Amino acid sequence: MHPSLSPTTRELLTRLRQFVDRELLPLEPLFLSADWARLEPVLAEKRRAAKDLGFWAPNLPKEVGGLGLSLVELGLFSEVAGRTPTGHYVFGCQAPDAGNAELLLLHGTPEQKERWLQPLARGDIRSCFAMTEPENPGSNPTTLTAMAVRDGDDYVLNGHKWFTSAADGASFAIAMVVTSPQAQRHQRASMVIVETDRPGFQLVRNIPVMGHSGGGYYSHAEVRFTNCRVPVTHLLGAEGQGFVLAQDRLGPGRIHHCMRWLGISQRALDELIHRALTRQIAEGQRLADQQIVQVWIAESAAEIQAARALVLQTAALAEHEGFKAARDQISMIKYVTAQAMERVLDRAIQVHGALGVTDDTILAFLYRHERAARIYDGPDEVHKLSVARSLLKQHARHTREETHPPRQGEALDANKLQEWLVRQNPAFLGPLQITQFSGGASNLTYLLRQGDREWVLRRPPFGTKAKTAHDMGREYRVLSVLNRVFPYSPKPLAYCEDEGVIGSPFYVMERLHGTILRKELPSGLTLSPEDARKLCEHLVDVQLALHKVDIQAAGLTDFGKPEGYVRRQVEGWSERYRKARTDDVPDGEPLMKWLADHLPPESGRAALIHNDYKFDNVVLDPKDPLKIIGVLDWEMATLGDPLMDLGCSLAYWIQADDPEELQMVRMLPTHLPGMMTRRELVEDYARKSGLAINDFLFYYVFGLFRLAVIAQQIYYRYAKGQTTNPRFAQFGMVVGLLNYRAEQVIQSGTF
Structure with a gap:
């Protein structure tokens, strides 16, 4: 017995075991030799005895005639009943009736409960569940092809099912059928109640299982729906919610x-x-x-x-x-x-x-x-x-945000680094521990620990780099300025141009402790749809706050050239792609030509833009995960058109209804219920900024292309042996997918 059981439940299980051994085990010779017609009257008598003894429907609540057992108690009841094949049937908790009754209880309308749940709960009728299809893999129910097409006040069902257990003699089936073929994969199917005596419902046969076809309740049927018409009121739950049910x-x-x-x-x-x-x-x-x-x-x-x-x-x-x-x-x-x-x-x-x-x-x-x-x-x-x-x-x-020993070929000289730290501040004396962050695909990021002190070090990647890329001095400068006018930037501590220390320029900044969102939510963090939407709104708010920084007051008027920014970006990223292109990725020329031919007019907008603003570059308050406390990774920050910044952000934004091939490269939890769509994000930004955004297609396509170039530059370094990070081995495939996605967006005219 389970230690948490009440005396009442213990007594129930003891009596149940006695009933099974005394009344049901002796029926097994008849069960193995007789057909359902001979067996059913005998089992009906045992069912009446089970009801009289208080064993009936342990899975159902008391208000519908069940015992109302807890899940643990029900499990122990099921273990005893499982000692013989007739046990669950005799006690009124057999599959598929038990599951169907629970569905009706949770999702049925009052009329459905009265018509089907109540007689099912009493054991007056039986039911079956039609989901698996012989033509499609049962392990992937998103491939279901049985259809229910709306026709006025009816659904018309057509399809082929099998292993519809206990269909022989059942009064109704709950059928899982596609009602919305154009919807997202998990919102295509619905559950519909179908009486088995309706025209168009055909029990083709009882399927032989290892040579035995069975009969009645103990059978598995092949079923066809042929223009089988049922009222819309037979829909169980909401349309498209079949998988939820x-x-x-x-x-x-x-x-x-x-x-x-x-x-x-x-x-x-x-x-x-x-x-x-x-x-x-x-x-x-x-x-x-x-x-x-x-x-x-x-x-x-x-x-x-x-x-x-x-x-x-x-x-x-x-x-x-x-x-x-x-x-x-x-x-x-x-x-x-x-x-x-x-x-x-x-x-x-x-x-x-x-x-x-x-x-x-x-x-x-x-x-x-x-x-x-x-x-x-x-x-x-x-x-x-x-x-x-x-x-x-x-x-x-x-x-993910914990660190590991530096990867092979990416270690730093701890002695030289410690000497440099002491020169910055004599108090920074002591053994230095260096580990490397796992995240990031461009600049390398390390954690420096010295006693209870922690700093973050940023340096360029090893190997060949674009001429103007990975400028540590530029990144350090913008952080030094922003720390005074933009509350979300981490505080930089010191910059080093001497390549003799670690082999390249670098800077050190404070470490922000908080939550960073990656592909899936961190363990222990959940977001309701309302929370997800609020987080999206805050994400837009912080990006807009950056775009509203007073460039002149911050002393950043020379930080970029806003005039002609869009044109230079298209030309520059096109040149980078051509230089980093490998034989196993698309040549990208049609996409680059489209961008060059569709440059938007000069907007005159000049703002400080991040150029890589996304969930995994913001830090959330560990006590309030809907609040952003920091923005990281400023290496591509410049002055330019804020819509280009928004377009680059949305290139990472893969929403729930995007095609499967795009889901393969999702890096952020932007697919979660409640997350804004790309269009909603643009509309929210337009409303809050006051900008009239009539056509955003170019900016999104450019964002996809730029992301493909970044992935290709990283893949090029991996292919040439300049980095050993195994994550980069698949980046060539990512480049192809992003190029294909950009072409699809251009053809469809929508993002």
Whole structure:
């Protein structure tokens, strides 16, 4: 028993185990030999007894006739019921009815609940769930092709489904069908209730599973919808929310399945032990006396207990923190428990010898029907990949702003650097620890530690560089000025032109402690859609504040040449691309020509612009992640057209509805619910700045092109062996994608 269980629940589970062993296990010979027509009346009698004893519908709340058990209690109930194939059916908590009832409870209209939930909860009718399609991979439901087309007040369904479990004799199906084919991938499908006696609903066959077709509840059907018309009122939940509903269904469902599998595993182990103790293999020798059998028993017991602990821990986590918080654990229990069950069943069959593969015991039935546990609800391999990727991302988020020893070829001379620091301030005396930040793809950034002091050092990359690029003195100068007039710039401490110290000019500045957003949110940080929008608004506010800096008062009138800025940018970046171009990237000439031919008129706007303003170059307050406290990476700052700055920022902005190939190069969490779209950002900037922005297409296309050039310059250094950072190996592919994206934007005329 679980230690947190109440005395009432403990007593319930004890009585339940007695009922299963006394009333249901003896039915197994009939279950294995009889068809559904003979079996159903017997099970109906047991169902009435289960209701009388208070075992009915443990998964449903009391207001609809269930027991209202907690998720942990329900898991333990499911484990006991899983000892025999008839258990869940007799207690009214069988799949797919349990999941369908929960969907109706959460998302059904009052009319839908009255018509379908109430009789389903009473056990008066059965249902099925039609999602998987033979023509498409079940592991990727975004590929569904079954359609429901709106026609007046009806949906007309056409499609092909299979492994629609328990369709034989079901009163209705909940079908996952595409209703919005042009929407984002995860907003295309909806769930629709379809009565099985409607014209156009065809149960083609019960699919043989390892040679056995089954019947009634114990079957898996192939189903076709052919011009099957249902009222729009049969839509379950909102249109386009099929995947949201599916997750609501699958989370608890996987926990129920896993606990049922544990019941099967324990039953198999019980049968294994009984066989080992009673089977003589020679005079005075039993199977139980064989060491290999003893090892199987020990391994099986340990695997069952380990899986059981993981499943119950997951149930408790999901119950208290929600299924999203338990997402990784739900994937883990799926493959851990399914594989443990398969191993235990295999050992039990092996110990039974020839008897094990017959239907004279329950083992063969369990083996052939539960082998699919490693396939349905997502193959084990998909869940393992999901867990691995999640853990890798969590680790990366946790360590992204932590540092590591400098990469090979990028180490600094600590002794010379320490001597230089002492010359700047005699108090800076002591051992110096140097590590390198992981982030950044251009200038190199290091963390200097000396006791409790911390500084950040910036230097150019090693290898060939563009003539005017990576000017440390220029970056130091703008920070020195901005620190007085722009509260978001870090304070620079000292600049060094002497290349004899570390091999290049560099500067040292204060370290800002805070949160930096990368591709995914840092571990422990969540943003509601409202929070995400507020953060976007603040991002625009800070960029606009930079553009409003009084250049003359700041003493930066000579920091750039605003006149002709746009033209020089197009020409300059085109020249850089041609110099860094390698044989495995697009030549870019059509794109460069388009930019040269579509230069906007001189605007007369002159502002201090950052030229690389994006989420991973701003620092958020660790106590208030919606507040920006710093802006980093000023190497490309200059005087120019602020719309060019905004266009370069939006080149990094990959929103949720962008095509899949663009999602591949997403570097920031700009896809999250609530994040502004690119158009909304431009509109927000225009409203706050007072600028009339009638055509932004050029600025966005230029931003994409410039980003492609930056990626190509980095890729060129990697290809020539001038940097060893393995992240840069894929930058050639990024260049191609950005070039393709820019061409698509030009053709479509929209950003």
